Amino acid sequence: MMPAQIPRVPVAIVASSRLLREAIARRLAAESDLVVLAACPTLTDVLATPGANRIQVLLLVADGQNRWTAFCQARDVLPQARCVVLLDDGHAGDAFHYIQAGALACVGLGGSLGALLDAIRAAAEGRVAASGAVLAALIRRLREMSAACQSAARSLPASLSDRELEVARLVARGLSNKQIARQLQIRITTVKTLVHRILKKLQLPRRRDVMLRIPGGETP
Amino acid sequence: MIGRDNPKPTPIDCEKGGRLMPIRVLLALESPMLCETLADLLARQEGIEVVGHASEPLDLLVAVEKSEADVVLLTFPEFPNLPGVCSHLFAEFPELVVLGVSPDGQYACTCRQEVRVKPLEGAGLDDVLAEIRSVPTTP
Numbered sequence: 026m027m028p029a030q031i032p033r034v035p036v037a038i039v040a041s042s043r044l045l046r047e048a049i050a051r052r053l054a055a056e057s058d059l060v061v062l063a064a065c066p067t068l069t070d071v072l073a074t075p076g077a078n079r080i081q082v083l084l085l086v087a088d089g090q091n092r093w094t095a096f097c098q099a100r101d102v103l104p105q106a107r108c109v110v111l112l113d114d115g116h117a118g119d120a121f122h123y124i125q126a127g128a129l130a131c132v133g134l135g136g137s138l139g140a141l142l143d144a145i146r147a148a149a150e151g152r153v154a155a156s157g158a159v160l161a162a163l164i165r166r167l168r169e170m171s172a173a174c175q176s177a178a179r180s181l182p183a184s185l186s187d188r189e190l191e192v193a194r195l196v197a198r199g200l201s202n203k204q205i206a207r208q209l210q211i212r213i214t215t216v217k218t219l220v221h222r223i224l225k226k227l228q229l230p231r232r233r234d235v236m237l238r239i240p241g242g243e244t245p
Numbered sequence: 246m247i248g249r250d251n252p253k254p255t256p257i258d259c260e261k262g263g264r265l266m267p268i269r270v271l272l273a274l275e276s277p278m279l280c281e282t283l284a285d286l287l288a289r290q291e292g293i294e295v296v297g298h299a300s301e302p303l304d305l306l307v308a309v310e311k312s313e314a315d316v317v318l319l320t321f322p323e324f325p326n327l328p329g330v331c332s333h334l335f336a337e338f339p340e341l342v343v344l345g346v347s348p349d350g351q352y353a354c355t356c357r358q359e360v361r362v363k364p365l366e367g368a369g370l371d372d373v374l375a376e377i378r379s380v381p382t383t384p
Contacts, residue, residue: 042349047371088349113276135277135278
């Protein structure tokens with residue numbers, strides 16, 4: 026037994042691609058400060074693994090079925106786990122949504138192994154990390170957002186009611202209708218109506234885009 | 246095996262017969278992250294040497310020639326159909342083994358000259374490693 030051994034960070038991997046999942050798992054296992062608890066095709070499989078509640082870092086490869094919905098589910102059922110999202114370069118722009126909704130790091134699948142290891146370690150320490158194509162997309166999105174915020178600051182207060190603004194802020198934080206209903210103690214049908222009205226008023230196609238237009242949408 | 250019946254085998258032939266020559270692997274997978282992770286893992290395996298990677302079909306032809314690879318790990322965009330580059334590869338390098346992986350990483354197969362395609366049981370890391378190990382090295 027080594028006397029002063031640093032505790033290893035328990036990591037779980039969700040990836041549809043079997044080869045990628047197993048290769049990453051094997052490679053992470055070679056790191057002395059990490060331990061792979063599970064490497065599964067879906068989040069459901071990870072949750073069924075004994076010790077799932079000990080997971081500190083969840084590595085979600087956004088491929089196949091594992092995308093936004095899986096991420097939101099992970100955040101809800103594994104609140105103690107920090108999420109690192111691996112995106113293919115075509116979806117690098119989505120990094121913004123994931124980080125806004127609480128992911129700690131985003132790495133492009135076109136990125137390097139070193140960047141992935143850095144991101145996992147950063148997440149374990151609670152730091153935000155991004156690199157490569159994902160970082161470039163984030164910067165681009167920030168520019169768009171700052172422009173959108175400026176015009177939104179002028180038009181928003183007049184267009185949205187207080188209640189709508191309240192709901193819009195929660196939508197911008199990535200909460201589901203159910204969670205919003207619970208938090209505001211209103212019926213889910215009311216939330217749906219309000220969200221529908223918000224999207225219509227702001228002329229946005231998807232609820233994910235609400236965070237682009239709501240200045241107070243950042244996670245507290 | 247090479248050199249087995251040769252009355253005076255050269256030292257290199259002996260090495261090959263005794264499987265001391267590493268299996269030379271060239272990576273040509275679509276996903277750079279998978280490519281790098283596998284390269285790193287394979288480099289840690291005894292008896293396997295990663296001799297490079299190629300991202301374009303033309304690069305691949307040049308890289309196989311330059312690196313004298315024994316096996317190429319290749320993404321088959323329309324798995325299990327062989328990509329066009331395979332016919333060129335087999336024409337130029339008849340001994341080469343191509344290990345094809347589906348883009349979603351779920352299926353794998355090996356292909357040899359005369360288009361003998363053998364599906365692997367799975368596309369798991371151990372399936373792929375075992376398949377690489379079964380490839381004979383060429384002089």
